[in-house]
Amino acid sequence: MTVGTVGLIIVSIICIHCMHIALKCSRRLCIRTRTASLDLAGTAQYSFATGPNSLRKFSGTARFLTNFFLCLTQLGFCCVYFVFVSNNIKDIVDRNYPEAPHVDYRVYAAVILLPIILTNLLRNLKFLSPASTIANVLQVFSL
DSSP: HHHHHHHHHHHHHHHHHHHHHOOOOHHHHHHHHHHHOOHHHHHHHHHHHHHHHHGGGGHHHHHHHHHHHHHHHHHHHHHHHHHHHHHHHHHHHHHTTTSSSOOOOOHHHHHHHHHHHHHTTSGGGGGGGHHHHHHHHHHHHHO
8 A cells, every 4th residue: 555655646646747748849949930839749740850861750650659659548438447447336225235147347437438528528627616616525425
């Protein structure tokens, strides 16, 4: 438990440091390229495009790989999240309703898939804010 906690703190510090580096690079590239703002993939692309001559030909590849690995990382987080939530729902149902038929956790994952997809389709976060507030209140009272 102690190793996990310390490891989490160390990894968090490294991640925050890397985010600050990416933000500084993005600001410098916005000034250099006279662009209003850049996303992470755009920052990678312009870093290669305005960097050493030998790396300029890889600017498109840098943009693609940045987007690819961001999507891959997010997909991994979402998969772990689905397994975590569906296993917890299964445990709650099995514990509170022992007479109910035992259902595999994948069925619960399929059931929660639609609400999760619908929340991901929201383009404006102000519509998600009330649900987030309710979730935070419920979480505080459940502790």
